[in-house]
Amino acid sequence: MTLRIVVADDHQLVREGLRALLARDAGLDIVGLAADGAAAVRLxxxxxxxxLITDIAMPGLNGLEATRRxxxxxxxxRVICLSMHDDQRSVVTAMQAGASGYVLKDASCDELHTAVREVAAGRIYLSPGLVGGLVDEIRERLRPESTQTGPVLTAREREIVQLFAEDLSTQEIADRxxxxxxxxxxxxxxxxxxxGVHGIAGMTRYAIREGLTVVVASCR
Structure with missing residues (x-):
């Protein structure tokens, strides 16, 4: 049975490279390419x-929000997130968003194919080296004294935080x-x-900390 795949990355060379790499397997059919999260959701x-194989850090609508939607x-x-970030917070956030796989961008071609097969079969796949950190994060979250409850933003609020962090003005965001x-x-x-923050600088720090953007904006 042919596996139908959509690939999302804001760099054309990466999108085309992933398509060429995956197309070597006759059982994989790349049915769509997206340059941002919004296009990925539409496809x-x-x-x-x-x-869906998606980069996490994309402008406009990041891969985490695209995964949720x-x-x-x-x-x-099912979703595989690609990222250069190997910290536990990023992995947990991706899993919470609904991803079934998390592959680091320095992974080999063979590893990506393994991830695709594992996720397509209904299993979870994490790049080697991430599992130990993820277990530590889960243990921390299960501690009775651990405070994991933070502010809950709506999907639109997360989107607006990202766009402000990318240095768009209020009018530019409204137009977008x-x-x-x-x-x-x-x-x-x-x-x-x-x-509980003040202005765009505070929202930008939150966006970077939560993985909503990797762009450091100038503070208006």
């Missing part, structure tokens, strides 16, 4: 692939999301209140 909804719309689509500038300003006020 998942349209094409209903069995697998793709899985929400198409629960049968096709809403009014007043709506964006209201979301911004709600976010700063929830996070």
């Amino acid at each position: 998942v909804r349209q094409l209903k692939p069995q697998l 793709a899985v929400a719309h198409e629960p049968a689509t 999301l096709k809403v009014s500038a007043k709506t964006v300003a209201t979301h911004r006020e709600n976010v700063t209140h929830k996070l």
Whole structure:
């Protein structure tokens, strides 16, 4: 049975490279390529692939948010996240978003094929070396005194935090999301209140810490 795959990465060379690499396997069919998270979600909804392979750090709509939305719309689509980050927080966040696999970008071609086969078979795959750290993170979260409850942002609020962190203005964000500038300003006020931060600098620090963006913006 042919496995239908959508690949998402904001770098064209990476997208094309992944397509060429995966296409060597006759059982894999790359049915769509996306340059950002929003396009990835659209392709998942349209094409209903069995697998989405997505970079985590993408502008506009990052891979974590794309994973959340793709899985929400198409629960049968499984997701492998690609990342250069090997810290436990990034892995746990990806798993919480709905990913079934987490592969580091310095992985070999053979490892990527292994990840695809494992995730397609309904199993979880993590790059070697990540499992120990993930176990430590789970143990920490299970400690009775551990405080893991933080502010809960809506999908739109997370999106707006990312866009502000990427140095877009209120009007630019409004134009991108096709809403009014007043709506964006209201979301911004709600976010700063929830996070207990002041201004875009505080939101940017939160976005970087939570893996919503890797872009360090200038502070307005």
